[in-house]
Amino acid sequence: MYEFTYTTPAARVVFGAGSMKLIQQEVETLGARRALVLCTPEQKAQAEVVSSLLGPSSAGVFDGAQMHVPIENARRAREHAKSVDADCAVAIGGGSTIGLGKAIALESSLPIIAIPTTYAGSEMTPIYGITENGLKKTGRDTKVIPKTVLYDPELTLGLPVRLSIVSGLNAIAHAAEGLYAKDGNPIMSLMAEEGIRSLANGLRGVKKNGKDKAARSECLYGAWLCGMVLGNVGMALHHKLCHTLGGTFNLPHAETHAIVLPHALAYNSTVAGEAMDRIARALNVESAPDGLYQLNQELGVARGLREIGLGEADLDHACEVALSNPYWNPRQIEKDPLRALLQRAWEGARPAV
Ligand code: NAD
Numbered sequence: 001m002y003e004f005t006y007t008t009p010a011a012r013v014v015f016g017a018g019s020m021k022l023i024q025q026e027v028e029t030l031g032a033r034r035a036l037v038l039c040t041p042e043q044k045a046q047a048e049v050v051s052s053l054l055g056p057s058s059a060g061v062f063d064g065a066q067m068h069v070p071i072e073n074a075r076r077a078r079e080h081a082k083s084v085d086a087d088c089a090v091a092i093g094g095g096s097t098i099g100l101g102k103a104i105a106l107e108s109s110l111p112i113i114a115i116p117t118t119y120a121g122s123e124m125t126p127i128y129g130i131t132e133n134g135l136k137k138t139g140r141d142t143k144v145i146p147k148t149v150l151y152d153p154e155l156t157l158g159l160p161v162r163l164s165i166v167s168g169l170n171a172i173a174h175a176a177e178g179l180y181a182k183d184g185n186p187i188m189s190l191m192a193e194e195g196i197r198s199l200a201n202g203l204r205g206v207k208k209n210g211k212d213k214a215a216r217s218e219c220l221y222g223a224w225l226c227g228m229v230l231g232n233v234g235m236a237l238h239h240k241l242c243h244t245l246g247g248t249f250n251l252p253h254a255e256t257h258a259i260v261l262p263h264a265l266a267y268n269s270t271v272a273g274e275a276m277d278r279i280a281r282a283l284n285v286e287s288a289p290d291g292l293y294q295l296n297q298e299l300g301v302a303r304g305l306r307e308i309g310l311g312e313a314d315l316d317h318a319c320e321v322a323l324s325n326p327y328w329n330p331r332q333i334e335k336d337p338l339r340a341l342l343q344r345a346w347e348g349a350r351p352a353v
């Protein structure tokens with residue numbers, strides 16, 4: 001029997017190859033006059049193109065976006081927006097640039113238009129992160145959600161294939177856990193299943209040819225859906241483990257997600273049958289954990305945590321940290337099976353279904 005609450009803050013989404021060219025029209029639709037374009041130093045050329053497409057509606061480019069949004073950069077960006085009389089900001093880039101846009105929106109009334117160029121999905125979530133004195137604080141506020149999102153797959157053609165693959169697998173992890181979320185709902189489950197299907201297919205195409213426009217479009221479509229899931233329902237064991245491993249041992253974020261997911265799903269498989277069926281259906285395989293493990297191999301992702309810098313001696317500590325802070329998960333978190341999960345993920349063994 002169904003029982004759920006479905007609320008979603010509306011954002012305008014414009015999807016399609018070449019949609020970046022609609023930027024000036026979209027600024028007008030928002031009722032704004034002057035847009036400041038945000039980017040990282042690496043994506044300045046793309047930001048300059050957006051600025052020229054804006055013509056007289058451009059308030060210039062601010063290329064100070066950085067990973068983890070240092071508070072000083074957010075302050076500088078806010079001041080800069082004020083000094084050039086911007087009444088809107090366009091964030092073109094991945095989660096770091098969109099994160100800078102969110103930090104601006106948090107403490108000003110500036111509306112944000114996002115043009116995502118990775119599969120991270122931040123543009124669809126009310127989650128923000130700001131780093132102050134070396135500590136990253138995260139929070140949720142619907143005010144930071146971009147008002148308009150332009151998804152233009154052509155902008156992802158230059159995203160390196162290896163980075164595209166791990167970014168896409170990271171997005172799949174959001175959708176997979178969204179399927180057994182405590183606050184899940186049927187709409188998010190539809191989006192999650194379709195997001196996994198699209199990303200798995202699209203990533204196979206990107207692995208063969210990073211310039212394949214159809215595959216890039218399928219990946220970005222999947223990234224939108226997975227981002228929606230991340231923004232609307234809670235995450236569980238898998239995300240907790242990845243935050244623990246990333247935060248405590250400084251492991252690369254997206255690779256850690258890709259390696260751990262099959263094992264976290266195996267842990268929950270006995271109590272989340274419907275979610276497993278949907279993931280397996282999306283991947284066209286018999287078993288969700290095994291299907292994801294095989295997808296990782298096919299896409300050439302590192303097999304085990306040992307290959308990305310975790311020492312075997314760290315596994316006990318990782319297990320303790322993950323146990324120390326209770327959180328919701330469909331199956332109770334118990335020490336021995338959790339330690340066994342970590343061991344398999346470290347070795348790169350098949351998930352224990
Ligand atoms: P990123 O934004 O840090 O980008 C990494 C590098 O790739 C940057 O130099 C960027 O300029 C470059 N790049 C991005 N797109 C490119 C393209 N198409 N072609 C060439 N280069 C390109 O990477 P990310 O993985 O998108 O974002 C990671 C950050 O986002 C993390 O800090 C993470 O915590 C955050 N994040 C937040 C949320 C949320 O909901 N708040 C969700 C996902 C990720």
